[in-house]
Amino acid sequence: MIRTGALAIVALAFAHGPALAQMRAPPASEAACEEPTLRCATKATPAFGPDGTLWLVWMAGGQVSVASSHDEGRSFSAPTQVTTKRLNLDWGPDARPKIVVDRKGGIALAFSTFRDEAFNGEVFYTRSADGGKSFAEPKPITANKESQRFEALALDQDGTVFAAWLDKRNRIFAKEAGQKYEGAGLFFTSSSDGGTTYAEAKLAREGTCECCRLGLAFAAPGRPVAIFRNIFEGGVRDHAVMTFTDIATPGEVRRVSHDDWQINACPHHGPSLTVAPNGTYHVVWYTNGKARKGLFYAHSRDEGRTFSAPMALGQPGRNPTRPYVLAGPKGTVIAWKEFDGERTSVHVATSRDDGETWSPPRTISNTTDTSDHPLLVSNGGQVYLSWMTKADGYRLIAIEDQP
Amino acid sequence: MRFRFAAMLGLGVLIASAAALGASPVLKPFERGTWQSVLKGHSGRPTLVHFWGVTCGPCKVELPLLGRFAKDHPEIDVVTISADLVPNLPAATQSMLDKAGLSSTENFVFNDGFAERLRFEIDPAWQGDIPRTMLISREGAVTTIEGSAEMADLEKWSAQQLSKH
Numbered sequence: 001m002i003r004t005g006a007l008a009i010v011a012l013a014f015a016h017g018p019a020l021a022q023m024r025a026p027p028a029s030e031a032a033c034e035e036p037t038l039r040c041a042t043k044a045t046p047a048f049g050p051d052g053t054l055w056l057v058w059m060a061g062g063q064v065s066v067a068s069s070h071d072e073g074r075s076f077s078a079p080t081q082v083t084t085k086r087l088n089l090d091w092g093p094d095a096r097p098k099i100v101v102d103r104k105g106g107i108a109l110a111f112s113t114f115r116d117e118a119f120n121g122e123v124f125y126t127r128s129a130d131g132g133k134s135f136a137e138p139k140p141i142t143a144n145k146e147s148q149r150f151e152a153l154a155l156d157q158d159g160t161v162f163a164a165w166l167d168k169r170n171r172i173f174a175k176e177a178g179q180k181y182e183g184a185g186l187f188f189t190s191s192s193d194g195g196t197t198y199a200e201a202k203l204a205r206e207g208t209c210e211c212c213r214l215g216l217a218f219a220a221p222g223r224p225v226a227i228f229r230n231i232f233e234g235g236v237r238d239h240a241v242m243t244f245t246d247i248a249t250p251g252e253v254r255r256v257s258h259d260d261w262q263i264n265a266c267p268h269h270g271p272s273l274t275v276a277p278n279g280t281y282h283v284v285w286y287t288n289g290k291a292r293k294g295l296f297y298a299h300s301r302d303e304g305r306t307f308s309a310p311m312a313l314g315q316p317g318r319n320p321t322r323p324y325v326l327a328g329p330k331g332t333v334i335a336w337k338e339f340d341g342e343r344t345s346v347h348v349a350t351s352r353d354d355g356e357t358w359s360p361p362r363t364i365s366n367t368t369d370t371s372d373h374p375l376l377v378s379n380g381g382q383v384y385l386s387w388m389t390k391a392d393g394y395r396l397i398a399i400e401d402q403p
Numbered sequence: 404m405r406f407r408f409a410a411m412l413g414l415g416v417l418i419a420s421a422a423a424l425g426a427s428p429v430l431k432p433f434e435r436g437t438w439q440s441v442l443k444g445h446s447g448r449p450t451l452v453h454f455w456g457v458t459c460g461p462c463k464v465e466l467p468l469l470g471r472f473a474k475d476h477p478e479i480d481v482v483t484i485s486a487d488l489v490p491n492l493p494a495a496t497q498s499m500l501d502k503a504g505l506s507s508t509e510n511f512v513f514n515d516g517f518a519e520r521l522r523f524e525i526d527p528a529w530q531g532d533i534p535r536t537m538l539i540s541r542e543g544a545v546t547t548i549e550g551s552a553e554m555a556d557l558e559k560w561s562a563q564q565l566s567k568h
Contacts (some may be wrong), residue, residue: 370516
């Protein structure tokens with residue numbers, strides 16, 4: 001895609017700027033500090049346990065740690081270190097550790113590392129059976145050593161843990177056959193013992209975009225649904241959903257929208273998906289396609305066969321990014337970030353009629369330095385924004401009901 | 404000469420040393436205000452600015468092609484900016500530039516933990532997708548190529564720049 005415009009070259013006075021900048025060369029970091037503590041985290045992922053305890057997994061100082069909070073994130077327990085040594089954790093913009101907490105309080109985690117200098121990834125999993133006091137030694141989720149990244153976890157009603165990720169194992173066969181290999185494969189597995197062991201990995205779909213996060217939920221018991229940036233014909237990287245027939249059987253690829261984003265690049269900007277109790281799929285995504293540009297929302301009431309017309313989110317001049325959607329007990333909530341050149345703000349919109357109409361967006365938090373993606377999490381009664389910021393630390397903010 | 408560093412601290416030491424010796428720094432930190440100084444520094448010259456990153460698959464394919472383009476077109480200023488999010492990796496970045504034949508171009512690496520802010524200075528609509536190439540004419544007109552550039556498009560633009568003068 002080529003776009004042309006005029007650029008006003010402003011001759012600013014930088015008499016000493018570049019030289020001083022080079023001399024200083026401060027170590028740039030997204031992290032506030034380098035210890036494995038929450039304050040130093042760059043990515044933090046929440047989940048509520050069955051008793052209302054908030055669990056948080058984060059990456060900081062090359063380690064993965066977990067802690068819990070009984071007061072809505074105001075204070076946390078002493079962290080449990082999941083990893084025992086500093087690792088080259090996947091720091092890609094859309095990578096983060098994952099957590100699900102089952103009805104018995106078992107905690108399943110997954111995270112990825114860069115395992116070589118070519119930035120090939122490896123997905124690890126672990127589990128705590130003692131309420132987060134300790135975690136089993138992390139193990140690779142698949143024996144294959146090619147490259148896996150962007151894992152996602154979802155918990156079924158019966159405690160089955162479903163995992164999906166992007167996997168490049170089949171590129172070696174393409175190379176041997178002299179064929180071009182584009183993107184990555186969507187692979188999946190599941191665990192019937194709460195994340196202690198996982199079944200053999202299986203391919204759901206080859207030719208998906210290789211550098212965006214996945215969205216994962218359950219359409220119904222035993223039927224996972226994933227949203228991912230697919231590579232459609234002609235290198236068009238638009239979004240698709242796949243509803244599994246059962247826990248081990250992939251379904252067909254169903255297109256979310258025709259954005260027509262033909263690009264051979266890493267957008268680093270994946271979608272989000274939630275399924276309401278009545279089965280409605282709510283999805284949000286980013287595109288820079290010919291048909292539309294920016295953040296969008298749509299819903300499907302027929303398991304992804306058809307979607308509503310995309311609804312734009314955010315102010316175009318404020319660079320809206322990182323959309324997240326969650327169907328909560330009182331309605332559906334969308335959160336995203338905007339940036340005005342100095343300050344990042346998180347905005348939310350809510351719907352009480354299953355996505356037909358939405359409240360005007362409102363700002364619920366902001367920060368003046370770098371920040372993690374805004375995430376939404378529910379304890380069954382209330383939806384919260386979960387947001388890690390460099391300047392202001394971790395925030396858990398209740399999203400009030402809309403009129 | 405090939406440098407390898409373990410951390411940004413190493414980069415800082417090298418740049419400081421290079422500056423002291425009067426030599427061109429190998430990798431320059433790209434910080435707030437750097438974009439305007441790049442534009443100012445190349446004002447009046449046709450300039451190709453390439454944004455890429457070490458973890459970006461399509462970038463790995465494109466970078467050597469760009470290295471060849473730079474070699475074949477000394478009349479075009481080529482600037483590369485590693486725009487991966489931090490931790491930026493100077494050793495890996497330099498290694499890939501060396502292999503692509505881009506050791507002697509003006510090469511930057513993002514050096515601000517607040518990458519959104521750097522991107523906003525360059526193009527408020529840019530959300531960080533890489534590779535990305537900006538072609539800046541002598542007059543300051545910018546053509547942005549999102550995703551991998553077709554070398555034929557670069558050749559065409561280059562020829563247009565030369566034909567004007």
